[in-house]
Amino acid sequence: MTAMRQAKAVYPFGFLDEYAKKEVRRTVLKAIAIPGYQVPYSSREMPMGRGFGTGGLQLTLSLIGSNDTLKVIDQGSDDSVNAVNLRSFIEMTCEGINTTDVTDEADLIQSRHRIPEKPLREDQLIILQVPYPDPLVVVEPSEDKRKVMHGEADYSRLLVKLYEDIVQFDEITISHRYPTRINHHYIIDPSPIPRWDVPKLHQSKALILLGAGREKKIYAVPPYTDAEPLAFDDVPFRVENFIDQHGKRRACDRCGDTTSFLDEFTSSDGNKVYQCSDSDWCREQLQKKGA
Amino acid sequence: MGYVAIKGGGVAIKGAQDTLEYMRCAQGDTGSPLDMKTIEHQLRFLHGRVLSEGGLYHPELASLAVKQSLGDSLEAAFALRAYRSTKPRLLETPTLDTSNMRIVRRISAAFKDIIGGQTLGATTDYALRLMRTELLDESPEAFRQVAQQWFKDQGDNAIPDTFPKVVDSLRADGLLAEVDTAAQQQPFDITREPMIFPVPRSAALATMARGETGSLLAIAYSNMRGYGDVHPTVAELRVGYVPVMLPHPISGELIEAGEVLMTECEVVAMYESDDEDDKPTFSLGYGACFGHNEVKAIAMSILDRSLQKGMKDGPTNPSEDPEFVLLHVDGIDSMGFCTHYKMPHYVTFQSDMDRLRTTQEKAQQAEEQA
Numbered sequence: 001m002t003a004m005r006q007a008k009a010v011y012p013f014g015f016l017d018e019y020a021k022k023e024v025r026r027t028v029l030k031a032i033a034i035p036g037y038q039v040p041y042s043s044r045e046m047p048m049g050r051g052f053g054t055g056g057l058q059l060t061l062s063l064i065g066s067n068d069t070l071k072v073i074d075q076g077s078d079d080s081v082n083a084v085n086l087r088s089f090i091e092m093t094c095e096g097i098n099t100t101d102v103t104d105e106a107d108l109i110q111s112r113h114r115i116p117e118k119p120l121r122e123d124q125l126i127i128l129q130v131p132y133p134d135p136l137v138v139v140e141p142s143e144d145k146r147k148v149m150h151g152e153a154d155y156s157r158l159l160v161k162l163y164e165d166i167v168q169f170d171e172i173t174i175s176h177r178y179p180t181r182i183n184h185h186y187i188i189d190p191s192p193i194p195r196w197d198v199p200k201l202h203q204s205k206a207l208i209l210l211g212a213g214r215e216k217k218i219y220a221v222p223p224y225t226d227a228e229p230l231a232f233d234d235v236p237f238r239v240e241n242f243i244d245q246h247g248k249r250r251a252c253d254r255c256g257d258t259t260s261f262l263d264e265f266t267s268s269d270g271n272k273v274y275q276c277s278d279s280d281w282c283r284e285q286l287q288k289k290g291a
Numbered sequence: 292m293g294y295v296a297i298k299g300g301g302v303a304i305k306g307a308q309d310t311l312e313y314m315r316c317a318q319g320d321t322g323s324p325l326d327m328k329t330i331e332h333q334l335r336f337l338h339g340r341v342l343s344e345g346g347l348y349h350p351e352l353a354s355l356a357v358k359q360s361l362g363d364s365l366e367a368a369f370a371l372r373a374y375r376s377t378k379p380r381l382l383e384t385p386t387l388d389t390s391n392m393r394i395v396r397r398i399s400a401a402f403k404d405i406i407g408g409q410t411l412g413a414t415t416d417y418a419l420r421l422m423r424t425e426l427l428d429e430s431p432e433a434f435r436q437v438a439q440q441w442f443k444d445q446g447d448n449a450i451p452d453t454f455p456k457v458v459d460s461l462r463a464d465g466l467l468a469e470v471d472t473a474a475q476q477q478p479f480d481i482t483r484e485p486m487i488f489p490v491p492r493s494a495a496l497a498t499m500a501r502g503e504t505g506s507l508l509a510i511a512y513s514n515m516r517g518y519g520d521v522h523p524t525v526a527e528l529r530v531g532y533v534p535v536m537l538p539h540p541i542s543g544e545l546i547e548a549g550e551v552l553m554t555e556c557e558v559v560a561m562y563e564s565d566d567e568d569d570k571p572t573f574s575l576g577y578g579a580c581f582g583h584n585e586v587k588a589i590a591m592s593i594l595d596r597s598l599q600k601g602m603k604d605g606p607t608n609p610s611e612d613p614e615f616v617l618l619h620v621d622g623i624d625s626m627g628f629c630t631h632y633k634m635p636h637y638v639t640f641q642s643d644m645d646r647l648r649t650t651q652e653k654a655q656q657a658e659e660q661a
Contacts, residue, residue, distance in 0.1 A: 017379040023483075040485035044376035045369070050627025052634065075637045082634050084300035113638045131628070142614055144488040169650040170657070175642035194642040214624050216485045240645040263637055264644070277638055 014061040015093040020044050024062035024218070028209060031220035036182030037150075038133050043216040053086055053112055055211030056129035059218065060110045063125070066096035071106035076114040076261070076277035086110065103280050113176075115197040117260045117281040120206035122223060128191040130212035133219065135179040135189040155179075155187050158230065166235055178237070179230045182221055187230065190221075196239045196261040201227035242274070252276045255285035315361055327354035339552070339582020340364050344622050345371025346482070346501035348551050348581055365503070365626040372501075372623050380483065384537055385545070389555050389579070390453050392531040396583075399457050400525040401559060407454040412530065413583075457527035458557050458575065467559065468572045488614055495598050495617055499591045500580050503622030510620065511590035514597050514610035521596045521610075523558035523576060523589075530554045530583050555579040556588035560596050574599070 014021060020042075027041040046054040053074075064070060070090060074083035078101040087099055090110075100106050103116045112129040120126060136146040139157040149155070158179055165173045176192045180201060190201060191210055201208060201221050208221040221227055231237040242250045242262050249258045253273050260281055262274040276282035316322065331338050331354050341353045345368040353371055360366035396412025399405045461467040479486075479494035486494055499507060514521050532550040539546050556578040562571040576596030578588040594616055601611030609615045619625065 011377050015377060017377055019379050020376065040487055042481075042483050042485050045372040045623055046376065047370070047373035049369075049630050050624045051629075051631025052627065054627070075635050079300050080635055081300040081303060085304055088301065088304075113636070131631070142488075143618075144614065147487070170653045171646070171650050173646050173650060175646040176639040192636075192639045194638055196642075214628055240642055241649065261638070262641075264641055277641075 011093055013094060014064065015046070015089075016044055016058065016061055020058075021062040024058055027218045028059070028063070028220065031209070031218050032207070032222050034186075035222050035225050036186030036188045036219060038186075038188075038212075038217040038219045040216055041218055043213050046213065048085065048089065050214040051131060052082060053110070053129035054213030055215075055218070056110050056112070056127045056213075057086060057090070057211075058213055059127045059209050059211040060090060060108065061094070063127075064090070064094055064097055064108055066094070068108050069098040069100050069106050071100050071103060071109045071280075072111070073109070073114060073116070073279075074112040076116075076263075076281075077279040079279065082112065101280055101283075113192050113194075114261070114277060115193055115200045115208075117276075117278045118284070119200075120204065122205045124206040126206055126208050128193070128208065128210045130189065130191045130210045130217070131214070132177065132189055133210070133212040133215050133217040135177070135187050137189075150186060153185055155181075155230070158187065162230060162232070162235075166232075172231075172235065172238075181226075181228045181230060183225050184228075186219075188219060188221070190227075194240055194261060195229070195237070198227070198229050198237070199239070203227075250274045252282060252285070255282045255289065257282070257285045311361075325358050327351050327358070330354040330357050334362070336583060337362065337364060337367075339554075339584050340504055340587075341367040341371060341582075342552075343581040343584055343587065344368035344501055344503055345375070347371050347375045349374075365622050368503075369623050369626070375482075382537055384535055387533055387535060389529070389533055389553070390456050390459075392454070392529055392533045392553070392555070393452075393550065394450065394454055394529055394531040396530040397454060397527065398525070398529075399527050401457065401527075405457050405527070406460065407451065414585075454529070456557070458559070461526065461559065461573065465570075466573050467575060486617065489602065490613065490617070492595070492599065492602070495613060496577065496579075496591075496595060498617045499578070499594060499620060502587075502591070502620035503625065504584060504587045504590075506620040506622065506625065507590040507594060508586055510610050510616055511593040511597075514593055514608070518608040519597050519610045521558075521560050521576065521593050521600075523560050523593050523596065525589065526557045526559045526575075528554070528556045528585060528588065530585070552582055553579060554582065554584050554588040556585070556592040558589070558592040558596060 023041055027039050031037065031039045043055070044058065046057050048054060060070070070087070072078065072083045072087040072090070074080040077083060091097065091099060103109070103118045107124055109116065109124065109126045110129070111126060115126065134146055136149055136158065139161055140146050140149065162172050165171065176194050177189050178195050178198050179187050180190050180198055181187045188210070190198060203224055203226065204221060205223055207223050210219050229237040240261065244250050250262060251258045251274070252260060252262060253275050255276060257276060260276045260278055263277045264272060264274055267273045331350055334357060337357060338353055341356055341364060342348055342350065344364070345353060345356065349371065352374060353367070356367035356370040360370060394410060396414060397407070397410045399409060458467060462469060479491050479497065481494055481497045513519065531553070533553050534547045534550050536545040537548040538544065558576040559573045560576060562573050574596060576592040578591030578595060580587050580591065594610060597610040598613055598616060601613060606612035
C-alpha cells in the first residue's frame with residue numbers, strides 16, 4: 001500500500017523512538033523480577049486505537065529484532081481483521097522480520113483473548129493484550145486504594161465477590177479475565193482469555209508478558225511460575241464446558257478435534273456449528289488426519 | 292523477508308480505506324482538495340483543538356490530521372499524538388512567561404477596568420447565532436476583499452509587548468496567595484512518567500492541557516451545576532502568541548525559538564480560611580492550552596480549582612476526584628477504548644454464554660427440585 005511505503009520514510013524501526021523502547025524493556029525486566037506485579041510505565045500513543053492492543057504492540061515493537069519470527073492472533077485467528085492490521089503495521093515498521101501463522105515457527109507471539117492450544121516452548125515468548133490490568137477493579141474503582149490492597153495481598157473483597165456469586169447463582173459467574181494468583185502473591189487479570197486458557201499460565205515454559213497500553217501497565221508471568229485461579233476448596237475452578245446434551249464432548253466441525261476451545265456460531269441453514277477457535281491448531285489437526 | 296500472511300481481513304481493511312478515501316473525494320469534478328493553510332485559518336477552532344488535544348504544536352501536521360480524518364477532531368488529535376511517539380525528547384524549555392504573550396484577546400470578568408485594558412478580539416461571545424446565508428455562495432473575490440479591507444482600516448498604534456496579569460494585582464493587594472514556590476519545582480512530565488496516584492498538581496495540569504474539550508467541559512459543568520462549589524470568577528482570560536525560549540546550544544543563552552498560540556484562563560474562587568495561621572485569601576484555578584479554545588481553558592481552570600480542593604480535603608464529588616477526572620479526560624484513551632468494542636469478542640462471549648447457560652441450568656434444577 002502506498003500509505004505504508006510513504007510512512008516508512010517518516011517513521012523509525014519499531015515506530016517508537018529509542019528512549020521509549022528502552023523504557024519498555026526496563027519495565028519488562030522489573031515485571032519479570034516481581035511476578036504478577038503491575039509495573040507502571042509511561043506508555044506512548046500508537047497509531048491504532050487505545051483498546052486495540054497498543055500495550056501488546058509496544059511490547060512487541062520494543063522486543064522484536066530483525067531476525068525474529070512473529071505470529072499475531074486475535075480470537076485465536078491469524079486472519080481476523082485486527083490481527084491482520086497489527087501484523088501489517090509491525091511488518092511495515094520493522095523491516096526484515098519474518099511473520100508466520102504456525103505457532104511452532106514463531107518465537108514471538110502477540111495475542112488478543114487466546115493462548116494457543118499447542119503448548120509453548122522455552123524459546124518462545126507470548127505477549128497478551130490487556131484492556132483491564134487490575135482484577136480488583138470490580139471491587140474497588142480507585143487505583144490508589146487498589147495499589148495498597150495488592151501490596152498487602154488483601155484480596156478478601158475479591159473472594160467475597162466469588163462467594164456472593166455462589167450464594168446467588170450457585171456458580172462462580174466470572175467467564176473470562178479470571179483472577180489468577182501468580183507465584184503465591186499478586187493476583188492478576190490474565191487479560192480476556194477464556195477460563196480454558198488459564199491453566200496454560202501455570203508453570204508455562206514460555207515467558208508470558210501482559211501489556212495494557214491505555215492503563216499504562218506491564219506485568220509478567222515468568223516461565224515455570226505457579227499460576228492458580230482463585231477458587232474455594234469445595235468449589236473448584238472450572239473451564240468452559242463443551243459437553244452436549246447427550247453428555248458427549250463436542251468436536252470441531254472442521255478437524256473433528258475434541259480437545260480444543262470451540263467457537264459457536266449458527267450456519268446458514270440454522271444449525272449450531274462448533275469450530276476450533278485456534279485456527280493454526282485446527283489446521284494442524286486437519287494435516288495430521290490427512291497424513 | 293519471510294512470507295506474509297494476509298487473507299480475508301487484509302482485503303477488507305484495504306477496501307475500507309479505499310471507501311473512506313472515496314468519501315473524502317466524493318465531490319468529484321466540482322470539488323478541490325483542502326490545502327493546509329485553508330484548514331488552519333478557516334477551520335481555526337477545530338485546528339486549535341487538534342493541536343491541543345494532540346499535545347504537539349505542529350500547525351502543518353495538525354492541518355494534515357484534520358484533512359486525513361475528514362474533520363473528526365478525536366481522530367485528528369489521535370494521529371498527531373501517535374506521530375509524537377516517534378520523536379525523542381531533545382530539550383526542555385524553562386517555564387514560559389505568559390505575561391509576554393502577544394495578545395489577540397484579553398478579558399476580565401472580575402474588573403471593569405484592568406491595566407492594559409480589555410480587548411474583545413475575535414470571539415463569538417456576543418454574536419447572534421443567525422444563519423449567515425450570504426456565506427452560502429461566497430465568491431472568492433468577496434472572501435479576499437475582507438482581508439484586504441481589514442488591514443487598510445488598521446491604525447499603526449503599536450500593541451505593547453507585555454500586559455500585566457490581573458492576578459498579579461490581586462496578589463499585590465493581598466487578596467490572592469503568593470505563588471507557591473514549592474510548586475515551581477521540576478514539573479511532572481506525563482509523557483515520560485506514568486501517573487501513580489496521588490499525583491502533583493503539575494501532572495493534573497499537564498493531563499488537562501491535552502485533555503478532550505468535551506470531556507473537560509462535562510465534568511467542569513457538573514461542578515458548576517451543583518456537584519461541587521467552585522463558583523469561579525474569570526480574573527483573566529487571554530489568547531495570544533507566547534514566545535518559546537530555548538537555551539542556545541553553544542552559549543546557553545535563552546533565545547526565542549518561535550511562538551505558540553495559546554489560550555490561558557485564571558479563575559478566582561471563594562476564599563479558604565481553614566488554615567488557622569494564614570489570613571484568608573481567594574483561591575486560584577488555572578487553565579491553559581494550545582490554540583484558541585476558551586471553553587477548554589475555562590473548564591480546565593475550574594477543574595484545577597476543584598481538584599486542588601479534592602487533593603487537600605478528599606473528594607466529595609467527581610470533579611474533585613483526581614483519579615476520576617484525570618483518568619477520564621483524555622480523548623485518545625477514551626475514544627480508543629470506546630471504539631474497541633466494535634472488534635470481535637467471540638471468545639469472551641463464548642465464555643459468557645457458558646456461564647449463563649450453566650447458571651440457567653442450575654436455576655432450573657433448583658426449580659424442579661422445589
